[in-house]
Amino acid sequence: MLSNSLHALKIKKRILTLFHKKNIFIMKGKITTVVFCSLVLLLAISATSGIYAQSGIYADRVYPLIQSKCAATCHNYSNPTGNLDLTGSAADVYAKIVGISPDNAAAQSKGYKLVYPGHPYRSFMLLKANNGLIHAYDGGQLTAEEGTYMPPYGGGSQPLTNIELEMVRQWIYAGAPLNEGGSGYVVDQQLIIDYYNDGGLPLLDRPAPPTEGHGFQIHLGPLFLAPSQEVEYDIKYELNFPADFEVNRLNLKMNDESHHFILYKFNDESSANSVSQGLRPINIVSTALDPDNNEFVAGWQNDVDIRLPAGTAFRWAGNTILNLNYHVPNYSAGLILPTDMYLNVHTQPYGTAIQEMKSDLVQYDANTLWPPSVGIVFTLPPGEWTLTDNWDTGPQINLWMLTSHTHKFGTDYDLYQKTPSGGKGEKIFEGFMDYTYCNCDLGYYDWEHPPVKYYEPFYTIPAGTGLVQEAKFNNTSDSWVTFGLTTNDEMMLFMAQYTEGEPIPFVGITNIADGYCVTADAPALNLIPEGGVLDGPGVVDGQFVPSAAGVGEHEIHYTAEGLTATYTITVYPAPEAPEISLSAGLLGTTAGYDNYQWYFEGNLLTGATGIFYTPQAPGNYTVEVMLNGCTVMSEPFLFEPVGIDNPAGNGTQVYVFPNPYQNRVNITYIVSQKAPVKVVIYDAVGKPVQTLVQTEQSPAQYTYQFSAKEMGLPAGIYFVQVTIDGKTAVHKIMEQ
Structure with a gap:
């Protein structure tokens, strides 16, 4: 949720205006009175939610x-x-x-x-x-x-x-x-003790920072969230660099549970000094009372590598003070979440870029009687609604990126070029599209992973015009939903990145991937404009050949019209072929791959895309796995059913009961001699969801429990994999 955009959009003025004009709103009648009362209630709730117990x-x-x-x-x-x-x-x-x-x-x-x-x-x-x-x-x-x-x-x-x-x-x-005291961030001491004594969800794997002299890494975390807790914080980050510089790339990694991360800059040092050090919990009141002193740089709703077009860059002063805004919920109902954010900032000397890349975060901003709306603060009664608003860009801009943002009641989000008369012209952004993977119409709006569209070449919006934003909502609840900061509230905004004035030529490779398998063929790269020079490790006769580059990280360049676009590509080794094993009537293979596909007698088994498969007939089974774009097939495994009185097994004694179960399932096994033990729970598609045991254990009988419900997971089919001294047993379990 891009809530801290309130800084950039002058919410302080708008909220104060609402209070100053409250009598006018009430005089207008019942509907606008609801708007004001809803806002007051929202402010009161938000203020209350920011108050924490004393910790000391x-x-x-x-x-x-x-x-x-x-x-x-x-x-x-x-x-x-x-x-x-x-x-x-x-x-x-x-x-x-x-x-x-x-x-x-x-x-x-x-x-x-x-x-x-x-x-x-x-x-x-x-x-x-x-x-x-x-x-x-x-x-x-x-x-x-x-x-x-x-x-x-x-x-x-x-x-x-x-x-x-x-x-x-x-x-x-x-x-x-x-x-x-007060409403600031207060450390939950017991939560830390519980995490280090009892464990929780796994830590995020850490990415390497940029190479020395070419950038730096910002790390926020770990921060600890109790089960089902949702938090959003601001924190300022001083750079303290000796000279001004440019930023040509921002790549971020954060927990999958994260709702968003937004990067701002304070307008000046005095503005930054007006806010306190440390984590500042976000709510409507705290945000509204902060000075209107931030400039939006970029926002992420998932891990995205923002590599600016050749010849463009963000320009930052050496004494820039950043404002980091991070929102993350813990979806687990039973486990503590340690959450981290890593932002790699790639730099170049000041003056390298020809044009400055600019960013805007544009919220819906209209006054309507129905649905009730005053500025960016709108209210949605139950039912379907369409909200429309204009963004006047002023000078000519050259769009490079657009993306949208709503919460869970959002069902569509479209952007149009505004006509001279203020109407909707050409549609330039469709909320149903997946521009990243398939460049196709999904038939629905994925509010949790909204589309991100890059315009390569740039898309020019003439001076004096702008964009029209139109979003659709379906409030399926029984209550009115207001503008707000949690995922149960709503928002309507889009982000744009662009240059101003006459555009420079776009030079780049529009379909290049971050990584390729070493065994892959040379990809057909879309070079814009054609006729430039591609160079770097693995470039052979104007093509990038992964095997020629070799396993590792490489930089390749494309130069045309006096501009050079640089890309970092990782060439991955081909994984070892997986092995298939049989346990309790289930075929299984090794965990850790990105994708799985099972085959029977060489024919693809529709829907068999998990780590386990229940064979339906005797014969040869194979599994094809993918890791980092590399695909490899297992050797055939001959499945021959055995009678019920002579079950197949490997000597590992594992019992699960009750099964099916409603609340918790007991997983019991016997260790006959001291040995390494690992117990992992997988979901129906083979994704590990919890590791119960991973240690050496002495001879004894052990029992552990699992509950999907307590972890915030849906009911359904799961698999228990118990490995004792290299011998594995698998059981299918079902939570009702």
Whole structure:
């Protein structure tokens, strides 16, 4: 949900205007009174939802930790290592560390503070105390100049535990407050303890940052969400670069559960200083009361690599202060979600680009009696509705990207070029389209994964015209739905990226993939304009040949009309052929591939696209798997049914009961001798949904439970795979 767009769209003025004119609205009659009352109710609810219980993590956790593991050993009056004496009251110690530069020159040169509020990976005390929890990309691996880890391990001094480190990290994300309260982010201490003691959903695999000298990586997280919790935060991020620069690429990775990430820039340093450090929970009231001081840069609703066209770039000052907006729900009803966001920012020297790429986030902005709407704040009664609004662009713009955004009641979103008279002209964006994968009409609007359309070449909108946006909604609930920040509210907006003035030529490859299998044929690349020069590893006679490039990451270039487009391509190795096994009447193969397709006697089995398959007849079965675009087929497996009194098996004793089940299923197995054990639950298409066990176990009988409902998963068919000392058994289970 692109809610923090409220900064860019002057919601503060609009909400204050609503309050100033409330008597006028009431005089207009019943309908507009509903608008005002709905808004007041929305503000009240949002304000209430931002208030959290008191936590006191500094007094509860951080200060006692400093006293027991720092002041007691090497940071006291008699032994002030690093010129740092950490004895004294909680307030005294706080004043010695928060916002204070370290004595270490190497840390000073990186802009570190002992504790940098809002920035755990610029907080030297935390990095010095790291015991393997913090990644090297975040500064968790000290350089020789930064000294040794603290406290000095051995001699009775123990390193910080993961729980202790996490408490400090989350305290810093909270803005490193001395006393917590109000409506700010407050650390849930018990949630951290539960996660490190009992586990939760898996951590996101971390991408590598840009190569040194060509960019940097921003990491937000981990942040911990309780089961079924939904959060949205802002946090400011100072760049502190010595010179201005340009950004030609932004590629992001975030949890699949994420609703959106939006990147803003503060207009100036004074604007940034007007907001506090650390995570700021978002609601209508907090957003409305923030100054109107942000400039929209880019937004993501899923992982997208934004590589700007050749000759264009974002232009950023060296002292730019970013505002990061992240919204993520935890769909699991039973597991804690650790969530992360990684943004790779690729840079080039200032002045390299010919034209500046600009961005706009445009919300519906109209006043209507029915459905009730005042500016961007609209209300949808139950039923179907169509909202239409114009965007006046001013000077000539050259569109490069458009994408839309609604919540779950959105059923379509179209954009048209506006005619001189203000009507709808050519449709240039269709909400039913999938422009990314099949370039086809899906027949419906996927609000969770809305279309993203790139105009290559650019699409010019003449000066003095603009776009018409039209969205359709079907409020299937029994209640009125208002504009709001959660997925149960609604929004209507689109994002545009464009240049201004006369367009430069578009030079690029419009259908190039991020990766190819090493065994793949040379792809037929769409080069615009034709006649340019393609060069780089693997380019043979004007074509990119994956096998010639070899396995690994490569940069290829396309040059025409004085411009060069650069692409990073990964060539993947061909995977090993999968093996098929039989257990409890089910055929199964190895997990970890992207796609599966089963065959019987060489004929494709329709719908058999999971990791398991129930054979219907004796004969030869094969499975074809795909990984990173590479496809490989298994050897045939001869299935020969056995009688009920002589079942096939491999000696692994596994029992599941009850089955089918309603709430929880028991999974019991026997380990006869000490051995590695792994128990994994898969959904009906073979995607792993939970790992119950992955450790070495001693001889005994073990029982674990699984509930799809408690994980926020639908009822239906699942598979239990138990592997003991290399021997695997599979059972199909059904939750009703």
